Amino acid sequence: MNRTVLTIVQIAIIVALTVACGIIAYFVVSSVTGHQLATASGNMAFSRWQEKFQSLVINTGILSALCALAWFVLTRWIFKINTPRGIGKRTIWAGLAALDLIGCIVIPQFYSSTLGIKTNFLVTVIFIIAFAGVGYWLLTIYTTPNIFKYTPVGAQLLRAGK
Amino acid sequence: MAYYFISIGGSGAKVLEALTHLCVAGAMPTREDLNILAIDPDSGNGNLERSGSALNQFIKFQNLSVGNDTPLFKTKMTLIKPLPWNPIEIDKTLDDLIGFQIYKNSALGSLYEVLYTRRERNTKLNEGFRGHPSIGAAVLAKKYTLRDNRNTQWTDFIQKIKQDTNNGGEIKIFFAGSVFGGTGASGIPTIARLLRNDLSKNDDNSGVRKIISIGGAFILPYFSFTPPADNDKLFAHSENFLTNTKAALKYYAQRDNVFNAMYFLGDSHVTHFKRFSIGAATQKNDAHIVDFYGALAAIDFFNQPADNSRVYNCIFHGDNDKFSWSDFPALEEIENGDAKNFDLRKRFAKFARFIFAYVHFIKPVLRGLASGDIKDYQYPWYVDYFKDIDVVNTGAVKNFEDYTESFVTWLKQLETLPDREVALIKSSMFAARPAQIVNAEDFSSCDGVITKPELTLHEIWYRLSEDFKIYAAVNGYGKFLRRLYEACDAEI
Numbered sequence: 001m002n003r004t005v006l007t008i009v010q011i012a013i014i015v016a017l018t019v020a021c022g023i024i025a026y027f028v029v030s031s032v033t034g035h036q037l038a039t040a041s042g043n044m045a046f047s048r049w050q051e052k053f054q055s056l057v058i059n060t061g062i063l064s065a066l067c068a069l070a071w072f073v074l075t076r077w078i079f080k081i082n083t084p085r086g087i088g089k090r091t092i093w094a095g096l097a098a099l100d101l102i103g104c105i106v107i108p109q110f111y112s113s114t115l116g117i118k119t120n121f122l123v124t125v126i127f128i129i130a131f132a133g134v135g136y137w138l139l140t141i142y143t144t145p146n147i148f149k150y151t152p153v154g155a156q157l158l159r160a161g162k
Numbered sequence: 163m164a165y166y167f168i169s170i171g172g173s174g175a176k177v178l179e180a181l182t183h184l185c186v187a188g189a190m191p192t193r194e195d196l197n198i199l200a201i202d203p204d205s206g207n208g209n210l211e212r213s214g215s216a217l218n219q220f221i222k223f224q225n226l227s228v229g230n231d232t233p234l235f236k237t238k239m240t241l242i243k244p245l246p247w248n249p250i251e252i253d254k255t256l257d258d259l260i261g262f263q264i265y266k267n268s269a270l271g272s273l274y275e276v277l278y279t280r281r282e283r284n285t286k287l288n289e290g291f292r293g294h295p296s297i298g299a300a301v302l303a304k305k306y307t308l309r310d311n312r313n314t315q316w317t318d319f320i321q322k323i324k325q326d327t328n329n330g331g332e333i334k335i336f337f338a339g340s341v342f343g344g345t346g347a348s349g350i351p352t353i354a355r356l357l358r359n360d361l362s363k364n365d366d367n368s369g370v371r372k373i374i375s376i377g378g379a380f381i382l383p384y385f386s387f388t389p390p391a392d393n394d395k396l397f398a399h400s401e402n403f404l405t406n407t408k409a410a411l412k413y414y415a416q417r418d419n420v421f422n423a424m425y426f427l428g429d430s431h432v433t434h435f436k437r438f439s440i441g442a443a444t445q446k447n448d449a450h451i452v453d454f455y456g457a458l459a460a461i462d463f464f465n466q467p468a469d470n471s472r473v474y475n476c477i478f479h480g481d482n483d484k485f486s487w488s489d490f491p492a493l494e495e496i497e498n499g500d501a502k503n504f505d506l507r508k509r510f511a512k513f514a515r516f517i518f519a520y521v522h523f524i525k526p527v528l529r530g531l532a533s534g535d536i537k538d539y540q541y542p543w544y545v546d547y548f549k550d551i552d553v554v555n556t557g558a559v560k561n562f563e564d565y566t567e568s569f570v571t572w573l574k575q576l577e578t579l580p581d582r583e584v585a586l587i588k589s590s591m592f593a594a595r596p597a598q599i600v601n602a603e604d605f606s607s608c609d610g611v612i613t614k615p616e617l618t619l620h621e622i623w624y625r626l627s628e629d630f631k632i633y634a635a636v637n638g639y640g641k642f643l644r645r646l647y648e649a650c651d652a653e654i
Contacts, residue, residue, distance in 0.1 A: 081623045082602040084527045088540035146627035147620075150539040160545050 007076060010143040014068045018135050022061035025130040026054060033122050040118040052115040059111060063103040064131035067096045068139050075148040090151050093140065100136040104128045164326040165196045165464050166335040169246075170353065171290070171345030172209040173381040175200060176449060177338035177456035179213035183569055184457050186220050187513035188233025189506065191465035191495045195238045199319065200246035201349055203301070204290035209447060210246055216572070217241070219565040223558040228644040229634030233495075233509060234516075242322070247315050249305035250287045257283045259301050291344030295406065298348025306356050320360050327361075327373055336460045337378035341410035341426075342403040350378055351413065354420045375422040377463035379456040380414070382407055382428025385447065423466065425459035427452050430482075433580060449575035451485050451584055458490060458506075465494050484583040487609065508652070511609035514573065514587050515650040517566050518608065519622050522599045524646070525563055528553050542627040547642035558639055585610055606652075613652040625649035 038049035081087050104127040108119040140152045141159060150156045169178040202210050224238050265271035282297055291298035309317055326333055337354055339346025354376055361374055383403035429452055479489035487507035494503050530536040532554050538544050553559050574592040577584050587608050593600045606617045630645045
């Protein structure tokens with residue numbers, strides 16, 4: 001696979017996997033605690049709650065995808081290596097991970113109030129697992145361009161088996 | 163096919179140095195081993211020390227597993243020991259070496275006294291023949307023919323060549339040395355003739371001469387120096403170089419029937435060396451473009467069919483004050499029985515990029531990782547290729563790194579000839595020691611040609627991190643070097 005095709009495939013994987021994570025998060029939360037949260041949200045109709053929750057998922061998913069894509073764009077086109085020192089960029093990777101993680105915590109807590117629905121701890125945990133865990137951490141491990149392929153924490157173990 | 167290269171004296175050693183670098187870069191015509199013999203009565207001379215250093219480094223890493231489908235490290239070099247062969251024992255004079263006491267008061271002794279001045283006879287020859295070929299010819303002939311238990315060098319050497327001829331292959335022997343100094347001027351005609359005679363003995367009339375070709379690079383004067391005025395020792399005088407050369411050329415034109423191929427190499431522009439040295443470690447002249455041509459002459463000779471016909475070729479260069487890639491001859495190589503031309507510029511530039519990339523990118527990282535100063539996740543190539551290699555204790559790593567220094571030093575000397583522009587590799591590549599690339603943009607066009615797409619340092623790093631598909635058997639450090647070498651190819 002040449003580099004251009006690989007780039008297209010990697011971007012497609014980031015988008016597709018984030019969408020998949022969003023769908024899974026949406027259905028898991030809906031089925032496990034959706035009815036309870038709809039009731040807690042002023043006896044809101046479950047379908048109405050789902051509509052609003054979907055918006056919450058989409059926004060968190062967009063943030064997560066943007067973080068993963070930002071990392072991809074930076075490592076694929078922006079960062080240039082001309083000297084051998086200070087090139088790991090792990091701080092930037094970790095910064096984006098932190099942004100994603102904060103988003104997974106803050107968005108359910110604050111954006112839900114704007115939407116007028118209630119969330120709980122389980123929603124935060126599922127969002128962290130789906131968007132910060134799979135949607136950023138795991139995704140960046142497997143989609144970071146080769147030149148920075150071991151920068152994401154754990155990439156050496158998962159990608160190289162070392 | 164068996165190749166032999168015999169360097170004689172300081173000029174020969176400099177050609178040997180250039181040939182070593184070209185062998186490492188894969189410029190030889192076939193994968194046959196190259197046997198190296200060096201003759202120098204001044205074992206400690208700086209030129210020989212430098213060429214011997216590069217040669218010994220290469221010998222220690224030449225068997226790295228880089229695959230047999232690449233020009234990299236293509237030609238293996240074998241030393242014929244002792245290297246160098248020194249015909250002179252310590253603190254001996256010409257009288258001692260000839261055994262003058264035996265002939266004293268005889269007719270032969272008197273003739274000897276007429277031919278050599280008292281100073282020539284009584285000067286200790288620790289620093290060589292001091293620009294006096296008449297001394298060298300006598301000593302070398304005497305020592306060459308001396309065959310006893312302590313002097314088995316030439317017996318072994320001739321035996322090895324005969325063994326190669328018995329195996330049915332062609333033998334190509336190439337000499338390199340000057341015609342104007344002491345050792346080369348006396349050694350080349352003397353040793354070549356004696357060797358030819360020895361190899362012809364005990365053979366039928368048709369055999370050996372046909373399959374043994376002897377060639378030589380005869381270095382004509384291209385430098386001068388000013389000796390100190392108060393030095394009353396015996397030493398070479400550069401003002402005698404042209405006279406010596408004239409006599410040597412006359413000899414080769416009228417008397418020689420030993421050589422199948424002769425390459426006369428010189429430079430109309432005489433480089434003046436400020437530092438004068440009688441010999442020993444201080445005789446360390448910078449690499450010169452003439453040495454490079456000498457090495458190319460050896461490669462050309464090794465690629466010629468072994469026959470007795472004499473061919474007279476001449477090579478010109480376009481601009482009197484400048485050397486560029488177009489001034490060098492086209493080279494040919496034989497792979498799987500097929501002969502094909504290759505572009506020396508492309509091959510050399512790829513090799514130079516490989517060395518520069520290693521020195522700039524890889525060496526500091528390996529040092530840093532070994533000392534624990536940096537983390538390995540930043541270097542995907544290290545994780546992929548080096549995890550099972552003990553970088554600190556693997557001799558091949560150190561030898562290769564030492565070699566990179568030798569190569570860069572040699573190339574820098576070649577590029578910075580006084581009063582001459584040598585445009586092989588951009589001189590800005592040598593702005594910082596040791597080969598740290600100051601301007602990253604120079605890397606892609608280091609040979610003066612802008613590569614498309616641009617082969618930047620970033621691109622090299624990118625390629626190093628990608629999967630490496632190779633069909634040849636490669637492993638360990640050799641696999642990494644091969645990866646880096648392929649990453650430096652401007653045409654992929």
